[in-house]
Amino acid sequence: AQSVTQLDSHVSVSEGTPVLLRCNYSSSYSPSLFWYVQHPNKGLQLLLKYTSAATLVKGINGFEAEFKKSETSFHLTKPSAHMSDAAEYFCVVSDNTGFQKLVFGTGTRLLVSP
Amino acid sequence: GAVVSQHPSWVICKSGTSVKIECRSLDFQATTMFWYRQFPKQSLMLMATSNEGSKATYEQGVEKDKFLINHASLTLSTLTVTSAHPEDSSFYICSARPNRETQYFGPGTRLLVL
Numbered sequence: 001a002q003s004v005t006q007l008d009s010h011v012s013v014s015e016g017t018p019v020l021l022r023c024n025y026s027s028s029y030s031p032s033l034f035w036y037v038q039h040p041n042k043g044l045q046l047l048l049k050y051t052s053a054a055t056l057v058k059g060i061n062g063f064e065a066e067f068k069k070s071e072t073s074f075h076l077t078k079p080s081a082h083m084s085d086a087a088e089y090f091c092v093v094s095d096n097t098g099f100q101k102l103v104f105g106t107g108t109r110l111l112v113s114p
Numbered sequence: 115g116a117v118v119s120q121h122p123s124w125v126i127c128k129s130g131t132s133v134k135i136e137c138r139s140l141d142f143q144a145t146t147m148f149w150y151r152q153f154p155k156q157s158l159m160l161m162a163t164s165n166e167g168s169k170a171t172y173e174q175g176v177e178k179d180k181f182l183i184n185h186a187s188l189t190l191s192t193l194t195v196t197s198a199h200p201e202d203s204s205f206y207i208c209s210a211r212p213n214r215e216t217q218y219f220g221p222g223t224r225l226l227v228l
Contacts, residue, residue: 042221
């Protein structure tokens with residue numbers, strides 16, 4: 001079965017500094033991996049996805065993630081945090097079969113201070 | 115981008131009553147929709163997969179007689195929480211899939227059972 005582990009429940013950064021949100025995955029076959037962001041009172045928004053093409057995936061709002069098979073990791077990064085980046089971030093794996101059900105990590109809350 | 119709506123956005127009901135939540139894809143057709151629940155400060159847990167014109171597929175541990183799902187058209191799925199109890203209080207989120215690779219999430223419905 002597929003699973004993802006988000007290593008930090010909270011990450012605090014200052015505005016303008018880099019962001020690193022860590023995610024490790026477990027999958028019995030080549031996974032599809034996603035990062036979603038959840039702002040209060042808004043629907044989940046897809047930041048980026050990896051589907052076995054390029055290992056470095058660029059997403060919206062300056063975010064990117066690198067798929068590292070040897071480390072079973074898919075960490076999310078951004079060079080410079082903005083106040084509007086404060087939200088809950090979910091690392092997600094898809095089972096790539098049948099209905100392609102999504103399995104969510106426990107989430108990382110990103111706090112951005114001025 | 116594609117829009118998925120949920121109605122109501124929040125609902126308060128008395129214990130023992132039933133509550134219906136609607137999920138609509140506004141600008142695309144979705145043969146498959148998913149229902150999730152999210153407890154406070156926790157991740158999303160898939161409850162069931164809803165397929166237009168057929169019975170829903172429930173995840174292990176989800177009572178199908180308590181959480182009735184109807185996917186009557188390509189743009190509408192409903193989740194009915196029957197005989198709701200306080201432990202059913204949660205944030206219910208739906209998603210709709212226009213194709214195999216893409217999934218769009220609704221803004222969620224907050225249910226409080228008194």
